[in-house]
Amino acid sequence: MRTVNFLxxxxxxxxxxxxxxxxxxxxxxxxxxxxNGYDVLGIDQDEKLVAEALADRVVGNAITLDSTDDNALREAGVFEFETVIVAIGNYLKESIITCLNLKEGGVKSVVAKVSSDIHEKILQRLGVDLIVFPEQEAGQDLAYRLTKPAIVDRFRLDCENSIVELLAPEEFWDKTLAELQLRKNYGVSVLAIGSEEKFKINPSPQEKISEGMILVLIGLNDNIHRLV
Incomplete structure (x- = not known):
C-alpha cells in the first residue's frame, strides 16, 4: 500500500x-x-551540471549543493518540499546519507533511484517512500515489447499487478464485452476501450470490440499474459 499512498x-x-x-x-x-508545468528545483554538487540545466531550461531553478550536508539542505529550503527525488543511485554512500537527511529533515515523500538490491534494501529500512530501479525496469520493458507485442503500454502497480493497453486479439473482434466475460474467463477488468485518439471509460457490457481497438485492462500480470 505504500506505493498507492505515495501516488x-x-x-x-x-x-x-x-x-x-x-x-x-x-x-x-x-x-x-x-x-508539464510543475515547479522543479534541480540540485547537484557539480556546478557544470547545474549550469547546463539552467541554460537548457529543464528546471525552474537549480543550485549547487552537497546533499550529504544536512545543514546545506536546510538552508536551501529543501526540507520544505513535500516531494524530493534522489537521482544519485550510482553513488551508494551519497544516496543513503541524502535519503537519511531528507527523512530526518521531515520531507514527507522521498523517491530514490537505486542501483542494486542491497541499495534498495537499505533505503527501504530508512523509510524511503518510493524506490525505482531504472535499469531493471528498462530491461523488463524491453523484454515485454519484444515478446508481448500486443501490449501497447504497461503501468506496473506492483510486482504482481499492472494496468495495460492491449491491442484486441483477433478472437475478440465482433464480440461484446458481455460475450467475452473477461473478468470471469481471464481474471482481468476492463477500464476503457477505444483507440489512440479517443477512449470510452467504464464501457458498457454491450460495447463491441473491433479490429484495431485497444483495451485498457487491470489485473494480475499472469492473467494479462494469458491474453497475449
Whole structure:
C-alpha cells in the first residue's frame, strides 16, 4: 500500500518538486516535470551540471549543493518540499546519507533511484517512500515489447499487478464485452476501450470490440499474459 499512498499524495495538486542529482536520469525527471508545468528545483554538487540545466531550461531553478550536508539542505529550503527525488543511485554512500537527511529533515515523500538490491534494501529500512530501479525496469520493458507485442503500454502497480493497453486479439473482434466475460474467463477488468485518439471509460457490457481497438485492462500480470 505504500506505493498507492505515495501516488495519491503527490497527485494532490502539488506543483513543486526537488530533484537531487542532475545526471541523465535526474535531468530527464526534471525536464518531464518542467514540460508539464510543475515547479522543479534541480540540485547537484557539480556546478557544470547545474549550469547546463539552467541554460537548457529543464528546471525552474537549480543550485549547487552537497546533499550529504544536512545543514546545506536546510538552508536551501529543501526540507520544505513535500516531494524530493534522489537521482544519485550510482553513488551508494551519497544516496543513503541524502535519503537519511531528507527523512530526518521531515520531507514527507522521498523517491530514490537505486542501483542494486542491497541499495534498495537499505533505503527501504530508512523509510524511503518510493524506490525505482531504472535499469531493471528498462530491461523488463524491453523484454515485454519484444515478446508481448500486443501490449501497447504497461503501468506496473506492483510486482504482481499492472494496468495495460492491449491491442484486441483477433478472437475478440465482433464480440461484446458481455460475450467475452473477461473478468470471469481471464481474471482481468476492463477500464476503457477505444483507440489512440479517443477512449470510452467504464464501457458498457454491450460495447463491441473491433479490429484495431485497444483495451485498457487491470489485473494480475499472469492473467494479462494469458491474453497475449
Amino acid at each position: 495519491n499524495l503527490i497527485r494532490q495538486d502539488k506543483r513543486q518538486f526537488a530533484v537531487i542529482g542532475l545526471g541523465r536520469f535526474g535531468r530527464a525527471v526534471c525536464e518531464t516535470f518542467h514540460k
